[in-house]
Amino acid sequence: MSAQASAISLPIQDRERLIQAAIEAKEGSYSPYSKFRVGAALLAVDGSIVKGANIENASYGGTICAERTALVKAVSEGTRSFIALAVTSDVAQAISPCGICRQVIREFCALRMPVLLVPSDYGFNAAAELKETTVEALLPDSFGPEHLELPRPGGGTA
Numbered sequence: 001m002s003a004q005a006s007a008i009s010l011p012i013q014d015r016e017r018l019i020q021a022a023i024e025a026k027e028g029s030y031s032p033y034s035k036f037r038v039g040a041a042l043l044a045v046d047g048s049i050v051k052g053a054n055i056e057n058a059s060y061g062g063t064i065c066a067e068r069t070a071l072v073k074a075v076s077e078g079t080r081s082f083i084a085l086a087v088t089s090d091v092a093q094a095i096s097p098c099g100i101c102r103q104v105i106r107e108f109c110a111l112r113m114p115v116l117l118v119p120s121d122y123g124f125n126a127a128a129e130l131k132e133t134t135v136e137a138l139l140p141d142s143f144g145p146e147h148l149e150l151p152r153p154g155g156g157t158a
Contacts, residue, residue: 019122021086029054038095040065042071044074084113084115087117103142112135
């Protein structure tokens with residue numbers, strides 16, 4: 001666990017509920033091309049969990065990752081405040097969100113929000129290592145909505 005992530009602790013019941021939701025979310029994956037299922041789950045401030053799975057497309061560029069699926073579902077339904085995110089796949093190594101997902105996560109989640117990277121055998125293998133990080137650690141020196149309001153030379157803003 002990183003030093004940044006340890007500053008924010010999730011109650012164990014929330015952590016396990018979130019991890020289980022991410023594992024369940026993989027079942028909704030549509031991945032006929034890569035055969036690489038990914039599940040993500042967001043814990044909202046109201047205690048609800050929003051799940052997402054990767055949805056591939058024959059044009060490849062039209063594919064949407066599990067993390068973005070969960071965020072788009074939540075935001076489109078009016079949920080915009082989150083406590084934590086969990087991401088898992090079918091591989092034994094914990095995987096991290098891709099670059100575009102990191103930027104979308106940054107748009108809606110606090111920099112110090114915990115992100116749990118869950119190996120596929122978590123809970124079944126004592127050696128399986130859950131990785132905990134933060135949005136800030138995943139996307140250091142990030143660009144966010146607040147930067148659009150910064151003054152620009154000549155006195156203008158957005």
